[in-house]
Amino acid sequence: MLDANWPDSWRNAFRIxxxxxxxxxxxxxxPVLPGVNPVAVRGEDDDLTWRRPVPAYDNWSDVIGAHPHQVAEWxxxxxxxxxxxxxxxxxxxEVDDExxxxxxxxxxxxGHPAPIVAMPNGRWLFLTTAAASIPAALAAQASIEWHGAGSWIPLPPSPFQHGVVHWRVKPEVWGWQxxxxxxxxxxxxxxxxGEHAIHLVESSAA
Known part of the structure; x- marks a missing residue:
């Protein structure tokens, strides 16, 4: 997303x-962390593929909860x-688009929407309070990923290949609660x- 051909003023504005x-x-x-930007790497077919952002520091778990002054420095x-x-x-x-x-x-x-983040790869993130576990019905789905202890998520406006991470429902909607x-x-x-029920109806009608 951060095009090398962007004018310096654009890149500086995005960084700010x-x-x-x-x-x-x-x-x-x-608990903010600095992450590396998705980087282009050569795949087996010589096409450019993209990785999701990861923490910029190997010891990222040691700096969780850093003071805002440290975050500003990063x-x-x-x-x-x-x-x-x-x-x-x-x-x-984290779930798929559907x-x-x-x-x-x-x-x-x-009447109580949760903060929701959308990523350009078609994945959505539903933000909640921290939990000890998730329901078995969710855990059993390969397309669903729980980000709990030991994980992290990108937040807006982190860059991806074809766009930036953005809010679908901002935290302000919940008053940051x-x-x-x-x-x-x-x-x-x-x-x-409900999704499974729709698929069953479609299958039986086919």
Whole structure:
């Protein structure tokens, strides 16, 4: 996403935006981490493939909860991806686009939408309070990933190959109070069951 052909003013503006977001989240107590940007690597077919951002430091778990001043220093002179460690302040459930849309509709129907992040690779992240586990129905799905202790997620406006990570539902909607994990898990299970029911109807009609 960070095109080498961008004017310096664009790249600087993007770097400033990332830094401002990182500092703001750190002041709210979110465990911000600097991440490397997705990098292009040569695959077996010689096409360019992309990796998701990972922490910039191998000892990232040792710096969880860094002071906002430290976060400001990390993002001062480099364009890092904006990561947040999960398993302490917050968790995230990562799902595909179809399930994400179904769950988002159900959450809106309750009148209490959760913060939702969308990534350019078609994956959605539902943010919740930290939890000790997730329902078996979710854990059994290969397409669903729980980001808890020992993991991290990218937050806006981290760059990807064809765009940037962005909010579908901003944390301001909840007044920066994360929804209880169990409530969001329940909605995701309902969305999953509804998705399976639709597939069964389609299969029987074929």
């Amino acid at each position: 935006e990332l830094r401002a977001e990182a500092i703001g989240l750190a002041w709210r107590g979110w 993002f001062c002179d480099k364009t890092h991806s904006l990561l947040v460690a999960t398993g302490t302040v917050l968790d995230a459930i 399930l994400g849309k179904r769950a988002a509709r159900l959450l809106r129907a309750t 994360l929804p209880e994990a169990s409530a969001v898990h329940e909605v995701l299970v309902r969305a999953l069951e």
